[in-house]
Amino acid sequence: MRASRRTIVMLLMATAVAGCVGGTALRSLPDREPSLRPVPNPAFDAWVEAFAGRAAAQGISRATIDRALGAAGFLPGVIERDRNQTEFTRSLEDYLAIAASDERVATGRAMLNRHAGLLSRIEARYGVDPAVVVAIWGLESRYGERRGDISVVSALATLAYDGRRGAFFEQQLVAALRILENGDIPVERMTGSWAGAMGHTQFIPTSYLAYAVDFDGDGRRDIWSEDPTDALASTAAYLARSGWQRGRPWGMEVRLPTGFDTSLAGRGTTRSVGAWNSLGVRTVGGRSVPDHGPASLLIPSGPSGPAFLIFRNFTVLTRYNNAQNYVIGVGHLADRIAGGPPLAAGFPPDAQGMTISDRRELQRRLTAAGFDTGGADGVVGPDTRAAISAYERAAGMPVTGQPSMTLLARLG
Numbered sequence: 282m283r284a285s286r287r288t289i290v291m292l293l294m295a296t297a298v299a300g301c302v303g304g305t306a307l308r309s310l311p312d313r314e315p316s317l318r319p320v321p322n323p324a325f326d327a328w329v330e331a332f333a334g335r336a337a338a339q340g341i342s343r344a345t346i347d348r349a350l351g352a353a354g355f356l357p358g359v360i361e362r363d364r365n366q367t368e369f370t371r372s373l374e375d376y377l378a379i380a381a382s383d384e385r386v387a388t389g390r391a392m393l394n395r396h397a398g399l400l401s402r403i404e405a406r407y408g409v410d411p412a413v414v415v416a417i418w419g420l421e422s423r424y425g426e427r428r429g430d431i432s433v434v435s436a437l438a439t440l441a442y443d444g445r446r447g448a449f450f451e452q453q454l455v456a457a458l459r460i461l462e463n464g465d466i467p468v469e470r471m472t473g474s475w476a477g478a479m480g481h482t483q484f485i486p487t488s489y490l491a492y493a494v495d496f497d498g499d500g501r502r503d504i505w506s507e508d509p510t511d512a513l514a515s516t517a518a519y520l521a522r523s524g525w526q527r528g529r530p531w532g533m534e535v536r537l538p539t540g541f542d543t544s545l546a547g548r549g550t551t552r553s554v555g556a557w558n559s560l561g562v563r564t565v566g567g568r569s570v571p572d573h574g575p576a577s578l579l580i581p582s583g584p585s586g587p588a589f590l591i592f593r594n595f596t597v598l599t600r601y602n603n604a605q606n607y608v609i610g611v612g613h614l615a616d617r618i619a620g621g622p623p624l625a626a627g628f629p630p631d632a633q634g635m636t637i638s639d640r641r642e643l644q645r646r647l648t649a650a651g652f653d654t655g656g657a658d659g660v661v662g663p664d665t666r667a668a669i670s671a672y673e674r675a676a677g678m679p680v681t682g683q684p685s686m687t688l689l690a691r692l693g
Protein backbone atom coordinates (compact mmCIF):
# COMPACT_ATOMS: atom_id res chain seq x y z
CA MET A 282 0.00 0.00 0.00
CA ARG A 283 2.05 2.81 -1.28
CA ALA A 284 -0.49 5.38 -0.15
CA SER A 285 0.49 4.96 3.36
CA ARG A 286 4.20 4.40 3.15
CA ARG A 287 5.49 7.52 4.71
CA THR A 288 2.39 7.84 6.80
CA ILE A 289 3.16 4.47 8.25
CA VAL A 290 6.72 5.39 8.99
CA MET A 291 5.58 8.33 11.07
CA LEU A 292 2.69 6.43 12.52
CA LEU A 293 4.84 3.77 14.06
CA MET A 294 7.83 5.83 14.86
CA ALA A 295 5.58 7.81 17.11
CA THR A 296 4.77 4.87 19.33
CA ALA A 297 6.31 4.77 22.74
CA VAL A 298 8.77 2.00 23.36
CA ALA A 299 8.55 -0.38 26.26
CA GLY A 300 10.05 -3.76 25.52
CA CYS A 301 10.23 -3.61 21.78
CA VAL A 302 10.27 -1.01 19.14
CA GLY A 303 6.87 -1.60 17.63
CA GLY A 304 6.40 -1.35 14.00
CA THR A 305 9.14 -2.24 11.62
CA ALA A 306 6.33 -4.04 9.89
CA LEU A 307 4.43 -0.87 9.29
CA ARG A 308 7.52 0.76 7.99
CA SER A 309 8.14 0.06 4.37
CA LEU A 310 11.30 1.96 3.75
CA PRO A 311 13.80 0.01 1.72
CA ASP A 312 15.88 -1.75 4.31
CA ARG A 313 19.16 -0.33 3.20
CA GLU A 314 19.12 3.15 1.77
CA PRO A 315 22.34 4.91 0.84
CA SER A 316 22.20 6.95 4.03
CA LEU A 317 22.32 3.73 6.03
CA ARG A 318 25.83 2.98 4.80
CA PRO A 319 28.58 3.78 7.28
CA VAL A 320 30.56 6.96 6.73
CA PRO A 321 33.95 7.86 8.26
CA ASN A 322 33.66 9.89 11.46
CA PRO A 323 36.75 10.38 13.68
CA ALA A 324 34.67 11.64 16.63
CA PHE A 325 32.57 8.48 16.46
CA ASP A 326 35.72 6.35 16.34
CA ALA A 327 37.01 8.09 19.46
CA TRP A 328 33.66 7.49 21.18
CA VAL A 329 33.81 3.80 20.25
CA GLU A 330 37.26 3.50 21.76
CA ALA A 331 36.13 5.06 25.02
CA PHE A 332 33.02 2.87 25.01
CA ALA A 333 35.18 -0.24 24.59
CA GLY A 334 36.73 0.53 27.97
CA ARG A 335 33.31 0.93 29.59
CA ALA A 336 32.12 -2.34 28.04
CA ALA A 337 35.19 -4.17 29.32
CA ALA A 338 34.52 -2.75 32.79
CA GLN A 339 31.06 -4.37 32.58
CA GLY A 340 32.55 -7.77 31.96
CA ILE A 341 32.49 -8.06 28.17
CA SER A 342 35.58 -9.89 26.92
CA ARG A 343 38.18 -8.12 24.86
CA ALA A 344 37.70 -10.61 22.02
CA THR A 345 33.98 -9.87 21.76
CA ILE A 346 34.54 -6.13 22.00
CA ASP A 347 37.17 -6.17 19.25
CA ARG A 348 35.15 -8.42 16.96
CA ALA A 349 31.92 -6.44 17.39
CA LEU A 350 33.20 -2.90 17.47
CA GLY A 351 35.87 -3.54 14.84
CA ALA A 352 33.09 -3.83 12.31
CA ALA A 353 30.98 -0.97 13.69
CA GLY A 354 30.45 2.13 11.58
CA PHE A 355 28.76 5.50 11.97
CA LEU A 356 25.34 5.50 10.27
CA PRO A 357 24.00 9.02 9.68
CA GLY A 358 20.72 7.59 8.35
CA VAL A 359 20.00 6.16 11.77
CA ILE A 360 20.24 9.59 13.36
CA GLU A 361 18.01 11.03 10.67
CA ARG A 362 15.36 8.45 11.50
CA ASP A 363 15.70 9.06 15.21
CA ARG A 364 15.19 12.79 14.66
CA ASN A 365 12.19 12.33 12.41
CA GLN A 366 10.18 10.06 14.63
CA THR A 367 8.63 12.52 17.05
CA GLU A 368 5.48 14.56 17.16
CA PHE A 369 3.28 12.44 15.00
CA THR A 370 0.38 10.46 16.27
CA ARG A 371 -2.30 8.83 14.19
CA SER A 372 -5.92 8.40 15.06
CA LEU A 373 -6.96 4.90 16.06
CA GLU A 374 -9.01 4.71 12.88
CA ASP A 375 -6.00 5.38 10.67
CA TYR A 376 -3.84 3.11 12.77
CA LEU A 377 -6.27 0.20 12.48
CA ALA A 378 -6.79 0.79 8.75
CA ILE A 379 -3.13 -0.10 8.34
CA ALA A 380 -2.42 -2.41 11.27
CA ALA A 381 -5.47 -4.60 10.71
CA SER A 382 -5.84 -4.16 6.95
CA ASP A 383 -7.59 -6.94 5.03
CA GLU A 384 -4.20 -8.01 3.71
CA ARG A 385 -2.62 -8.24 7.15
CA VAL A 386 -5.62 -10.17 8.45
CA ALA A 387 -5.53 -12.61 5.52
CA THR A 388 -1.79 -13.22 5.83
CA GLY A 389 -2.18 -13.64 9.58
CA ARG A 390 -4.83 -16.31 9.07
CA ALA A 391 -2.53 -18.10 6.63
CA MET A 392 0.33 -17.93 9.14
CA LEU A 393 -1.87 -19.20 11.96
CA ASN A 394 -2.59 -22.22 9.77
CA ARG A 395 0.91 -22.77 8.50
CA HIS A 396 2.43 -22.69 11.99
CA ALA A 397 -0.48 -24.29 13.84
CA GLY A 398 1.63 -27.09 15.31
CA LEU A 399 4.36 -24.80 16.54
CA LEU A 400 1.88 -22.27 17.91
CA SER A 401 -0.01 -24.87 19.89
CA ARG A 402 3.24 -26.15 21.43
CA ILE A 403 4.05 -22.55 22.33
CA GLU A 404 0.59 -22.10 23.80
CA ALA A 405 0.95 -25.29 25.81
CA ARG A 406 4.16 -24.02 27.38
CA TYR A 407 3.42 -20.31 27.82
CA GLY A 408 -0.37 -20.08 27.77
CA VAL A 409 -0.52 -17.35 25.17
CA ASP A 410 -3.21 -17.43 22.51
CA PRO A 411 -1.64 -18.28 19.09
CA ALA A 412 -3.55 -15.46 17.37
CA VAL A 413 -1.99 -12.91 19.72
CA VAL A 414 1.51 -14.18 18.99
CA VAL A 415 0.79 -14.08 15.25
CA ALA A 416 -0.67 -10.55 15.51
CA ILE A 417 2.46 -9.25 17.22
CA TRP A 418 4.53 -10.95 14.53
CA GLY A 419 2.37 -9.27 11.86
CA LEU A 420 2.75 -5.82 13.37
CA GLU A 421 6.42 -6.07 14.24
CA SER A 422 7.86 -7.48 11.03
CA ARG A 423 4.96 -8.17 8.68
CA TYR A 424 5.22 -11.86 9.58
CA GLY A 425 8.96 -11.94 9.27
CA GLU A 426 9.18 -10.12 5.96
CA ARG A 427 10.80 -7.03 7.47
CA ARG A 428 13.11 -8.06 10.21
CA GLY A 429 15.58 -5.31 9.32
CA ASP A 430 19.06 -5.78 7.92
CA ILE A 431 20.91 -2.93 9.55
CA SER A 432 23.91 -3.85 11.70
CA VAL A 433 22.56 -3.64 15.24
CA VAL A 434 25.96 -2.87 16.73
CA SER A 435 26.51 -0.01 14.28
CA ALA A 436 22.98 1.36 14.76
CA LEU A 437 23.17 1.26 18.56
CA ALA A 438 26.71 2.66 18.63
CA THR A 439 25.59 5.51 16.37
CA LEU A 440 22.62 6.32 18.60
CA ALA A 441 24.64 6.01 21.81
CA TYR A 442 27.34 8.26 20.35
CA ASP A 443 24.74 10.75 19.13
CA GLY A 444 23.52 11.05 22.68
CA ARG A 445 19.91 12.16 22.37
CA ARG A 446 18.99 9.07 24.36
CA GLY A 447 22.60 8.11 24.89
CA ALA A 448 22.30 6.22 28.18
CA PHE A 449 19.45 4.06 26.88
CA PHE A 450 21.24 3.13 23.67
CA GLU A 451 24.56 2.51 25.40
CA GLN A 452 22.76 0.09 27.70
CA GLN A 453 21.31 -1.62 24.62
CA LEU A 454 24.74 -1.75 23.01
CA VAL A 455 26.25 -3.43 26.07
CA ALA A 456 23.36 -5.91 25.99
CA ALA A 457 24.04 -6.56 22.30
CA LEU A 458 27.67 -7.34 23.13
CA ARG A 459 26.49 -9.78 25.81
CA ILE A 460 24.35 -11.56 23.25
CA LEU A 461 27.37 -11.86 20.99
CA GLU A 462 29.46 -13.06 23.89
CA ASN A 463 26.90 -15.79 24.63
CA GLY A 464 27.36 -17.04 21.08
CA ASP A 465 23.69 -16.93 20.12
CA ILE A 466 24.49 -15.11 16.88
CA PRO A 467 27.64 -13.98 15.06
CA VAL A 468 28.01 -10.21 14.74
CA GLU A 469 27.47 -10.21 10.97
CA ARG A 470 24.06 -11.84 11.43
CA MET A 471 23.00 -9.54 14.26
CA THR A 472 20.79 -7.27 12.19
CA GLY A 473 17.63 -5.32 12.92
CA SER A 474 15.86 -2.02 12.62
CA TRP A 475 17.54 1.38 12.74
CA ALA A 476 16.73 1.48 16.47
CA GLY A 477 18.28 -1.89 17.20
CA ALA A 478 15.08 -3.97 17.33
CA MET A 479 15.87 -7.47 16.18
CA GLY A 480 14.22 -10.40 14.50
CA HIS A 481 10.68 -11.48 13.74
CA THR A 482 9.14 -9.73 16.72
CA GLN A 483 11.68 -6.94 17.08
CA PHE A 484 13.26 -7.50 20.45
CA ILE A 485 15.64 -4.86 21.71
CA PRO A 486 18.79 -6.40 23.21
CA THR A 487 17.81 -6.04 26.90
CA SER A 488 14.43 -7.69 26.20
CA TYR A 489 16.24 -10.44 24.33
CA LEU A 490 18.51 -11.09 27.30
CA ALA A 491 15.56 -11.14 29.67
CA TYR A 492 13.01 -13.11 27.68
CA ALA A 493 14.33 -14.87 24.57
CA VAL A 494 14.15 -18.66 24.62
CA ASP A 495 15.71 -21.50 22.66
CA PHE A 496 12.46 -23.26 21.80
CA ASP A 497 13.80 -25.59 19.12
CA GLY A 498 16.53 -26.80 21.44
CA ASP A 499 19.53 -26.27 19.16
CA GLY A 500 21.39 -24.43 21.92
CA ARG A 501 20.96 -20.94 20.46
CA ARG A 502 18.21 -18.39 20.94
CA ASP A 503 17.91 -17.49 17.29
CA ILE A 504 15.28 -14.82 16.64
CA TRP A 505 16.98 -13.73 13.40
CA SER A 506 16.73 -16.81 11.21
CA GLU A 507 14.11 -17.39 8.55
CA ASP A 508 12.57 -20.00 10.86
CA PRO A 509 10.40 -18.06 13.37
CA THR A 510 10.32 -20.81 16.02
CA ASP A 511 12.53 -19.20 18.66
CA ALA A 512 11.21 -15.69 17.94
CA LEU A 513 7.55 -16.62 18.34
CA ALA A 514 8.21 -18.64 21.47
CA SER A 515 10.28 -15.76 22.86
CA THR A 516 7.34 -13.41 22.29
CA ALA A 517 5.02 -15.73 24.17
CA ALA A 518 7.62 -16.13 26.92
CA TYR A 519 7.84 -12.36 27.21
CA LEU A 520 4.07 -12.05 27.62
CA ALA A 521 3.92 -14.99 30.04
CA ARG A 522 6.62 -13.48 32.21
CA SER A 523 4.74 -10.18 32.12
CA GLY A 524 1.69 -11.84 33.63
CA TRP A 525 -0.38 -13.05 30.66
CA GLN A 526 -3.59 -14.70 31.79
CA ARG A 527 -4.21 -17.91 29.88
CA GLY A 528 -7.53 -18.13 28.10
CA ARG A 529 -8.49 -14.54 28.73
CA PRO A 530 -9.00 -11.85 26.10
CA TRP A 531 -7.04 -8.59 25.85
CA GLY A 532 -10.31 -6.70 25.73
CA MET A 533 -13.45 -6.54 23.67
CA GLU A 534 -15.51 -4.04 21.80
CA VAL A 535 -18.62 -3.04 23.76
CA ARG A 536 -21.71 -0.86 23.37
CA LEU A 537 -22.47 1.96 25.76
CA PRO A 538 -25.99 3.01 26.71
CA THR A 539 -27.28 6.42 25.65
CA GLY A 540 -26.19 9.12 28.04
CA PHE A 541 -23.31 7.05 29.43
CA ASP A 542 -20.96 9.02 31.71
CA THR A 543 -17.82 9.08 29.57
CA SER A 544 -15.73 10.40 32.45
CA LEU A 545 -15.60 6.75 33.58
CA ALA A 546 -13.38 5.95 30.59
CA GLY A 547 -9.62 5.65 30.80
CA ARG A 548 -6.97 3.21 31.91
CA GLY A 549 -6.98 4.80 35.36
CA THR A 550 -10.49 3.59 36.22
CA THR A 551 -10.92 -0.13 36.83
CA ARG A 552 -14.16 -1.80 37.87
CA SER A 553 -15.58 -5.27 37.99
CA VAL A 554 -17.39 -6.50 34.92
CA GLY A 555 -20.49 -6.69 37.09
CA ALA A 556 -20.21 -2.97 37.79
CA TRP A 557 -19.84 -2.20 34.08
CA ASN A 558 -22.84 -4.39 33.31
CA SER A 559 -24.87 -2.49 35.92
CA LEU A 560 -23.94 0.73 34.19
CA GLY A 561 -25.50 -0.63 31.01
CA VAL A 562 -22.34 -1.64 29.14
CA ARG A 563 -23.09 -4.52 26.75
CA THR A 564 -21.32 -6.65 24.18
CA VAL A 565 -21.78 -5.48 20.61
CA GLY A 566 -24.35 -8.27 20.34
CA GLY A 567 -26.35 -6.65 23.16
CA ARG A 568 -25.59 -9.21 25.92
CA SER A 569 -24.08 -8.80 29.36
CA VAL A 570 -20.31 -8.66 29.24
CA PRO A 571 -18.77 -11.98 30.34
CA ASP A 572 -16.52 -11.74 33.39
CA HIS A 573 -12.86 -11.76 32.39
CA GLY A 574 -11.72 -9.97 35.52
CA PRO A 575 -11.46 -6.28 36.41
CA ALA A 576 -11.84 -4.01 33.41
CA SER A 577 -11.31 -0.48 32.23
CA LEU A 578 -13.21 1.29 29.48
CA LEU A 579 -11.57 2.96 26.48
CA ILE A 580 -13.29 5.28 24.04
CA PRO A 581 -10.28 6.39 21.99
CA SER A 582 -12.30 8.27 19.34
CA GLY A 583 -14.89 9.79 21.62
CA PRO A 584 -18.40 8.61 22.45
CA SER A 585 -19.46 8.27 18.81
CA GLY A 586 -16.58 5.89 18.01
CA PRO A 587 -15.94 2.32 19.15
CA ALA A 588 -15.71 1.54 22.87
CA PHE A 589 -13.63 -1.22 24.43
CA LEU A 590 -13.54 -2.92 27.79
CA ILE A 591 -9.94 -3.91 28.44
CA PHE A 592 -8.72 -6.57 30.84
CA ARG A 593 -5.49 -7.55 32.53
CA ASN A 594 -3.96 -8.88 29.29
CA PHE A 595 -4.19 -5.40 27.77
CA THR A 596 -1.78 -4.19 30.44
CA VAL A 597 0.48 -7.16 29.74
CA LEU A 598 0.64 -6.13 26.08
CA THR A 599 1.66 -2.61 27.11
CA ARG A 600 4.85 -4.16 28.48
CA TYR A 601 5.67 -4.97 24.88
CA ASN A 602 4.83 -1.51 23.63
CA ASN A 603 3.06 1.06 25.73
CA ALA A 604 1.24 2.89 22.93
CA GLN A 605 -2.53 2.49 23.27
CA ASN A 606 -3.08 2.26 19.52
CA TYR A 607 -0.45 -0.47 19.28
CA VAL A 608 -2.11 -2.58 21.96
CA ILE A 609 -5.60 -2.17 20.50
CA GLY A 610 -4.00 -2.93 17.10
CA VAL A 611 -2.49 -6.19 18.36
CA GLY A 612 -5.71 -7.17 20.12
CA HIS A 613 -8.00 -6.38 17.23
CA LEU A 614 -5.70 -7.96 14.64
CA ALA A 615 -5.52 -11.09 16.81
CA ASP A 616 -9.32 -11.21 17.03
CA ARG A 617 -9.61 -10.85 13.25
CA ILE A 618 -6.93 -13.49 12.64
CA ALA A 619 -8.87 -15.83 14.92
CA GLY A 620 -11.91 -15.33 12.67
CA GLY A 621 -13.59 -12.42 14.40
CA PRO A 622 -15.47 -9.63 12.61
CA PRO A 623 -14.34 -6.04 11.95
CA LEU A 624 -15.28 -3.50 14.61
CA ALA A 625 -19.03 -3.06 14.88
CA ALA A 626 -18.95 0.68 15.53
CA GLY A 627 -17.88 3.19 12.92
CA PHE A 628 -15.57 6.09 13.60
CA PRO A 629 -16.82 9.67 13.65
CA PRO A 630 -15.95 11.93 10.69
CA ASP A 631 -12.52 13.59 10.83
CA ALA A 632 -11.83 17.31 11.23
CA GLN A 633 -12.72 17.82 7.56
CA GLY A 634 -16.08 16.11 8.10
CA MET A 635 -14.96 13.07 6.12
CA THR A 636 -15.41 9.41 6.99
CA ILE A 637 -12.88 6.78 5.97
CA SER A 638 -15.14 5.85 3.01
CA ASP A 639 -15.05 9.48 1.86
CA ARG A 640 -11.27 9.51 2.11
CA ARG A 641 -10.98 6.23 0.21
CA GLU A 642 -13.29 7.53 -2.48
CA LEU A 643 -11.24 10.73 -2.72
CA GLN A 644 -8.08 8.65 -3.18
CA ARG A 645 -9.74 6.53 -5.86
CA ARG A 646 -11.00 9.58 -7.77
CA LEU A 647 -7.66 11.38 -7.59
CA THR A 648 -5.86 8.29 -8.85
CA ALA A 649 -8.40 7.84 -11.66
CA ALA A 650 -7.88 11.48 -12.63
CA GLY A 651 -4.14 10.82 -13.00
CA PHE A 652 -2.99 11.98 -9.57
CA ASP A 653 -1.74 8.79 -8.02
CA THR A 654 -2.32 8.43 -4.28
CA GLY A 655 -0.60 5.04 -4.34
CA GLY A 656 -3.61 3.11 -3.14
CA ALA A 657 -6.88 3.88 -1.40
CA ASP A 658 -6.59 2.88 2.22
CA GLY A 659 -8.39 5.97 3.49
CA VAL A 660 -5.32 7.10 5.41
CA VAL A 661 -4.27 10.55 4.28
CA GLY A 662 -0.49 10.68 4.25
CA PRO A 663 2.18 12.53 2.28
CA ASP A 664 1.40 10.70 -1.00
CA THR A 665 -2.27 11.66 -0.84
CA ARG A 666 -1.43 15.25 0.12
CA ALA A 667 1.02 15.46 -2.77
CA ALA A 668 -1.63 14.15 -5.16
CA ILE A 669 -4.15 16.71 -3.89
CA SER A 670 -1.61 19.52 -4.31
CA ALA A 671 -0.79 18.39 -7.84
CA TYR A 672 -4.48 18.25 -8.72
CA GLU A 673 -5.12 21.71 -7.25
CA ARG A 674 -2.16 23.14 -9.13
CA ALA A 675 -3.29 21.59 -12.42
CA ALA A 676 -6.83 22.89 -11.86
CA GLY A 677 -5.60 26.41 -11.09
CA MET A 678 -6.96 26.22 -7.57
CA PRO A 679 -5.23 27.46 -4.41
CA VAL A 680 -2.82 24.70 -3.42
CA THR A 681 -3.69 23.37 0.03
CA GLY A 682 -2.91 19.65 -0.10
CA GLN A 683 -5.92 19.22 2.18
CA PRO A 684 -8.66 16.65 1.64
CA SER A 685 -12.20 18.02 1.76
CA MET A 686 -15.77 17.12 0.86
CA THR A 687 -15.72 19.99 -1.66
CA LEU A 688 -12.74 18.44 -3.40
CA LEU A 689 -14.42 15.04 -3.35
CA ALA A 690 -17.53 16.51 -4.96
CA ARG A 691 -15.47 18.35 -7.57
CA LEU A 692 -13.73 15.13 -8.56
CA GLY A 693 -17.04 13.30 -8.95
Ligand SMILES: [Ca+2]
Pocket residue numbers: 494495496497498499500501502503511
Ligand atom coordinates in the same frame (compact mmCIF):
# COMPACT_ATOMS: atom_id res chain seq x y z
CA1 LIG B 1 17.23 -22.28 18.89
